[in-house]
Amino acid sequence: MKVLVPVTDAATVDDEFEVDGLHVDERYLTHDINEWDEYAVEEAVQLAEAGEDVEVVTATVGPERVEETIRQALAKGADRAVRVWDDAIAEQTLFDARTKATLLEAVAREEDPDLVLTGVQSGDAGFAATGVTLAERLGFQWAAVVNNLDLDAGEGVARVHRELEGGVEELTEVTLPAVLTIQTGINDPRYASLRGIRQAQNKPLDVKGLADLGLDESTLDSPLTWTSTSEPESQSEARIFEGDAETTAGELADVLAEMGVGQ
Numbered sequence: 001m002k003v004l005v006p007v008t009d010a011a012t013v014d015d016e017f018e019v020d021g022l023h024v025d026e027r028y029l030t031h032d033i034n035e036w037d038e039y040a041v042e043e044a045v046q047l048a049e050a051g052e053d054v055e056v057v058t059a060t061v062g063p064e065r066v067e068e069t070i071r072q073a074l075a076k077g078a079d080r081a082v083r084v085w086d087d088a089i090a091e092q093t094l095f096d097a098r099t100k101a102t103l104l105e106a107v108a109r110e111e112d113p114d115l116v117l118t119g120v121q122s123g124d125a126g127f128a129a130t131g132v133t134l135a136e137r138l139g140f141q142w143a144a145v146v147n148n149l150d151l152d153a154g155e156g157v158a159r160v161h162r163e164l165e166g167g168v169e170e171l172t173e174v175t176l177p178a179v180l181t182i183q184t185g186i187n188d189p190r191y192a193s194l195r196g197i198r199q200a201q202n203k204p205l206d207v208k209g210l211a212d213l214g215l216d217e218s219t220l221d222s223p224l225t226w227t228s229t230s231e232p233e234s235q236s237e238a239r240i241f242e243g244d245a246e247t248t249a250g251e252l253a254d255v256l257a258e259m260g261v262g263q
Contacts, residue, residue: 001051001153003044004113005058005078006104006130007037009069010123022093022229033069036119040182042189044117045077047151054153055079059107061100063090067205074200075192082107086209088217094226097129099219104130105137106213115158116179120145135179142179143172147186 009031017028033041041058048054056078060070063085070081084103092099108116116135121128135142148161156176163183164170174180192200210216239255241248 001053001115002055002057002111002113003047004108004111004116005037005040005044005056005073006107006116006118006134007041007058007060007070007073008034008119008122009060009062009066010034012123017231019229019231022226024229031065031069033072034119034122036121036123036182036184037073038119038189039184039186040117040119041073041076041078042187043149043182045190046187047115048077048079051153057082057111057113059084059104059111061085061089061095061103070205071200071203072192074203074205075196076190077196078203080204081206082111083205083207084209084213085207086211088210088220092220094222094224095125096222096224097127097133099222100130101133101137102219103213103215104134106215107208108134108138110213114153114156114176115151116140116177118179118181120181120183131179131181138177138179140177140179141174142181143174144181145183146180147183149180149182149186 010033011024011029011031013024014028014030018025044056048056057080058070058073058078059082060066061084062069067083070083074081084107089103116131116138118131118134120131132142132144143158143160143162145163146160147163150159151157152159153176158174158176158178158180159171160174160180161169161171210219241251243251
């Protein structure tokens with residue numbers, strides 16, 4: 001059995017930052033494995049630990065920088081990894097869910113997985129549509145926002161518990177091959193051990209471009225256009241008292257009295 005886990009490195013923006021063209025300047029960004037993807041990786045590794053002959057393959061779309069992210073998944077127990085990138089992809093300013101799903105579809109066609117586990121969404125772009133779009137392109141059954149998984153590989157069925165809108169929860173069966181988008185809280189992601197980190201350096205990590213996957217640059221055409229990026233205006237009713245402790249304490253006491261506090 002083969003489980004494919006697409007992962008991404010999500011960017012966290014510093015409290016103070018500057019916008020450089022369409023992007024936040026790299027100086028103000030911290031990249032790390034996407035939170036939702038950590039749960040997907042853990043679920044896949046647990047399936048491998050519980051079953052026999054289960055291979056876990058991770059895949060990502062990104063520059064050389066993201067190899068640090070994908071090796072985190074390898075250190076936690078994934079068997080090998082695929083990174084998709086080339087010069088044509090590097091020129092793109094926006095990867096919508098359809099474009100990313102198309103690239104991951106090509107990887108999935110080559111890998112022929114029985115099960116695909118993705119995070120529900122990424123912590124930065126937050127489209128929350130890549131997983132289900134990938135399922136549609138592959139023609140796989142799917143279930144989104146899964147917070148419990150009972151896999152019966154022998155029967156080829158995944159029994160899943162998932163969250164719906166309005167606090168409603170659903171228990172359903174999905175026939176393999178399938179794509180499941182994994183919600184946070186489904187498990188407790190492990191920390192990579194020192195041994196796992198060392199082993200990850202020797203695990204296969206293949207880099208493939210569009211041509212390697214049988215694709216061309218038209219694959220990157222998107223109906224979405226990124227036109228501008230700006231820092232949102234912030235509004236605050238905070239009042240700052242300046243001066244020594246006695247002065248500011250008195251001013252604060254007056255304000256609280258005006259608000260009726262303590263009356």
